Amino acid sequence: MIPIVGLVVGIVLGLVFQPAIPLGLQPYVPIAIIAALDAVVGALRALSEERFDDRVFVISFLSNVLIAAFMVYLGDQLGVGAQLSTGVIVVLGIRIFANAAAIRRRYLHA
């Protein structure tokens, strides 16, 4: 219940305020979003398998975001920012798809 409330409140706040993302954060936000999405889809899968834990979700969410942001930062420092962020997005995308596939198998048996 609380996550759904959080979801709605977040969307509404984003739509209402429409803040400009600070320049320094701009490269990190898209990657962080993908990483967070990965954590959320993972949590949905855990939920479907009835082994969801808030603590695990919070930690994986935060660590995912931090690691993703750090990798982008590192890539920028090494001069391979574009490639590394592409790599990070590919890996996270694969995980998101895989988790979604697991959920799909459980509920749709397909």
Place this chain on the structure above:
Amino acid sequence: MPEENSQETPDTTDVEMTKVVITSGEPQGDESDGSPVSAEDPQAGANDVEPSVGAKRPRRELDKRTLSVIAGLLVGVLAFAITVQVSQDDSSQDFDTLRGAELAEMLKSIDASNQRLAEQIEELSATRDELKADTSNTAKAEKAARQRADALAILAGSAGAVGPGVQITITAPAQAITASVLLDAVQEMRDAGAEAIVINGVARVVAHTWFADDDEGVRVAGRILQPPYVIEVIGDPHTLQKAVTFRGGLADRVSARGGTVEVNKRESISITALADELEGQYARPAK
């Protein structure tokens, strides 16, 4: 929903649950490559910690509640970030996501096109200046041509004329003034720089005007004129007056024939009579 689940299962069973999950997660791993890792790894980490904290039950209950709140918060933050990012992409241009090399490339191409456009501007403004000069030249030529046309129109008697001049009135008995006297008078005026001449207000004297004696007076370009002859001349009044009154001139000749000549300088003489148009029958412009 997740809260209920976690609250329903005591800590001790929680460990068992997760263990079961791990074993059950393995076969799924086969189907979906490394997918379970995302969910399992952190879970496994959590399992490691749980037994040690499991001793203090009330604190964990509290933790669970705050944790679920934090989870909700994080989802909210994610939703917020996505919304902001999406609207950001709508509003701002795509340069934000470009990296240095791409930006440099872009800058280079923009510089190149900038230079190209600057050259184009230069060329076009040169062309424009040329055309402008042409236009002003054309305008000047047109103005000159018009002035010339006006001057010629006055000379040809196809336009009226206004200007300073003299009015010469010749009064004499009938037949005393012949065509040759009038022609001489006109010639004198022309010598004195007359620009437009009209006799009796009706006969405009131009290049092809002819004079002939007639029983009733003098025929000027077909019109019969009778004394007194009033010759209106546009030109320098002083010179014109001298041309009439000099010794042996028009005035003397007319008085020798028993007439009088009166010359009046005028500030402004208006000649409205037009000469008959000459239709060139033989002469054509030479090329």
